[in-house]
Amino acid sequence: MISDLFTVTVFVGILASGIRLSTPYLFAAIGEAFGQKSGVLNLGVEGQMLLGAFAAFYVALTTGNLWLGLLTAMLVGALMGLAMAYVTVNLQAEQGISGIGFYLFGLGMSDLLFQKLMGTVETVKGFPKIHIPGLSDIPYIGEIFFSQNILVYFAYLLVPIAWFVLNKTTLGLKIRAVGENPDAADSLGVSVARVRYFTIILGGTLSGIAGASLSIALLNVFQQNMTSGLGFIAVALVYFGAWRPIGILGGALLFSFINSLQLWMQVLSIPVPSDIAVMMPYVVTILVLVATVSKVRAPSALSKPFERGD
């Protein structure tokens, strides 16, 4: 029944679930935003996430050390970023297509390693929910905000940090300059290549964490293609958020809330065909964007390779 939706349990459930589900999107999308702000479109996020997810899981499984797993995921993500940076900055390859190539590589490679090193689905004890004495016990609020795993808090901490770096630091200024007008930035002595290397590797690292947040915090398993399109949604959310961390947060939450809502609708037997329910978060995301026509322009040099002395 529709009225079943309007209960405290459902409301709290949706909020808690939305915050949890938004975690991987936040890491990946904020990483992608850094790249795009500097003029690089990376469609390979999903592949970086998958390799990160596998690396984290495998290391955590074999060493029992979750932090070491997380670190490996960051390293693997950074390496993927490094390769992407070389291809798009030095070789000036078409960014969108390179990204698709890296996506396919990550998709296949993570699965191959999984089959060769593990062979079957296993589980690991992931990052536990953090119990904050006092706060976690507040009714409702505690369940929503104060009983999540550590990576959820990292993701939310990342939002103000990313905002600060992009808007209040010289580094952020350089990133934006390189993305808006690389020629001018270059003539002012900013190394376009170095800035782009930095943002792409940072993006890869964050995608690696996004993968780890799935495999050793949220789901605690690894299986082939376990991200199942999440990385592409993350890229889309960058546009939703108009390259601003706070906007990305809004998009990630909206998408996750609606997704959680449709799960609840089915659980409460509201008579909507399951396929139609699953469609909801995608439809709503588009509709919200249509309703709030954005005035923000894309970085001018987005997806355009830079060559000195052109």
Added chain:
Amino acid sequence: MKKFVWFVLTLALVLSACGAPAVEAPAAEAPVATEAPAEAPAATEAPMAEPFRVAVVMPSGITDKAFGQSMYDALTRIKDQMGEENFEFVYSENMFVVDDAAAAIRDYATQGFDLIIAHGSQYGSSLQEIAPDFPETSFAWGTTVDTFGQPNIFAYEALSQEGGYVNGVLAATLTKSKVIGVVGPIETGDAKLYIDGFKAGVIATNPDAQVNVNYIGSFSDIPLASEAATTHIAAGADVLSGSAQMVVGAIGKAEEAGALWFGTQSNQASLAPTIVVASQVYHWEVMLAEMIGLIQGGTLGGQSFSADLANGGQVIEFNDGYALPAEAQALADETIKGIVDGTITITLP
């Protein structure tokens, strides 16, 4: 830059040098395809000269702890039974692209395999077209009952509602909150049969219990399946079940919340050794052995098989790690017996 060009060119040369002789000799085909196609006539004698050769095409992986793995495990068991010298099999996994699967099936057929298994109901249409071109080869596909009236197609299905029913009966017995959650992929086929059977089992045992079902619209979306499980738990469920390969994360969610889990397709106990009560496991080897016998006797198809509790094609595997109360165990055994002897009939919606 020039160096790079030379590098590429040298690679190309080396590669074409390696490639050339092999291309001229397409006989270097499959390591398994070297001998002449084994045909039915040789079969009636007890010690076979040629091994029985099977190829299987499946939409998911052989390690998915679900549908794909159930077939891989079954073929491995057959191999153990018949001996390595008498049986060999090859597989194409992750053939979720129907068109690619069709190409694989046709290719295996030209290589003279004795039996080609199309392990996915989406492959039926392709098989309907390919099978008439290879009247000497036997094909099997599932899960379905339809052999298209072809003399060289076997069909197989699992009466998943039976195992689902047993799991449902147990779930209804073990739930304290009277709320049970089920996670499904899309509302069709094997998953639908299992879930409908499960519901029927719960309702027959405890009419007050409520079964919430959530189809997540995908066979691969592990994050969403896990969140569906969390939603069930938040809605009060203390017993969960789910079908298809994307539920591997959901099992962990049940474990975290201290809820119980009922598995299907493959034995899922290893994923959460303390809370998996039982798994309905497919033992396709029962019907495969029968099929192989028929093929060796010269019958290449035209029959359909069901894996059910009666013929052992479906087995409820209880998990030793979970201490099932004796009366619940007795009820389960009684239910299985009832389904086998026909005193229990399962009505599906």
Added chain:
Amino acid sequence: MRSRLNSLIDALLPVLATLAALFVGAVMLLILKVNPIVAYAALWDGAFGSTNALAETLVKATPLLLVGLGICISFRGDVINIGGEGQMIIGAVLATWVGLNFTGLPGWLTILLSMFAGFLGGAIWGGIPGVLKAYFRVNEILSTVMMNAIAVQFMNFLLRGPMIDPAQAQAASQIPQTARLEEIFRLPRLAPTRLHLGALIAVILAVLVYILLWRTTLGYRIRAVGQNPHASRYAGIKVPRYMVLALLLSGAFAGLAGAIQVFGVNYRMITDGSASGFTGSAGFNGIVAALFGGLHPILTIPASILFGALLVGANKMQRVVQVPSALITALNGLVVVFVVSSEIIRRRRQRRREAVAKRDDETPLTGNKPISQAEAGS
């Protein structure tokens, strides 16, 4: 003479890059204890080794080419269409519906109507992101990603419900598929293989797209908007309109690709719940093919065949040496990265030639010989 050699080398670059990627793949195969020569022989054999293999390659290349043609249009108009998967699905759904319901008409007419329906379905699914981009400033990457997901669920809904095969509706298993197209409504085959008329249609359309882009006002305007929207606006071109048209046409070709997959290959729609189960990821791979072909409709033909051969051959390789399919996916990724990276060589050669031509113009008598030697050496 030299210019012909130059363009030959340029055209061969993607092939060389592919070979380089396969060389890396050979190392991976060795690590997996597989003989790369046997593996690649199987790949070649699977793609070109027999009439049947060649036909399979062309069958695989057909949707890549069609999607790629649409990509040529949209990328020339500077809109990025990654919604090919969804557009193929909607095109296929609409075409299948026509093919199953307009059974009273002559076969050729129903086929024609169905193809048109596929074109239309794709145009709608591509046109929506176009309108959203042009008039509501919704980025097309976002909208096409979302619309792919929506199309998949819509297909699942239709194939489970309104469009389900009447035979399946009664069966317990309820396989989510439509009824089968009657024989007279299928695309005719071109040889005793699976090669169908769709391949020919795609090639003809490649020529038509070439004409559209370079010989018509519409094409000129789409390209003008793509190259410089501001200048186009001053020149009086209604920029939003051509943005919509670029995405709409791009979607239409993808929709046609979907329709042709059903009418030429599968003869019914079946869903496994995902997009790629039906499309074989042609909606994405078509983008790669178009880029391999330098966004030129005619060059996209060999590019599609190359990529199609790789996909078909790789499946064969998996069967013969029993490597996990994951390796093939990773290998495809490497090929894409290598080919797209090799573009720089073409561009540099191009620029050097221009520089040479320029210098030749300035000093027509002296500059010629030494430079041609340098060219030959590179």
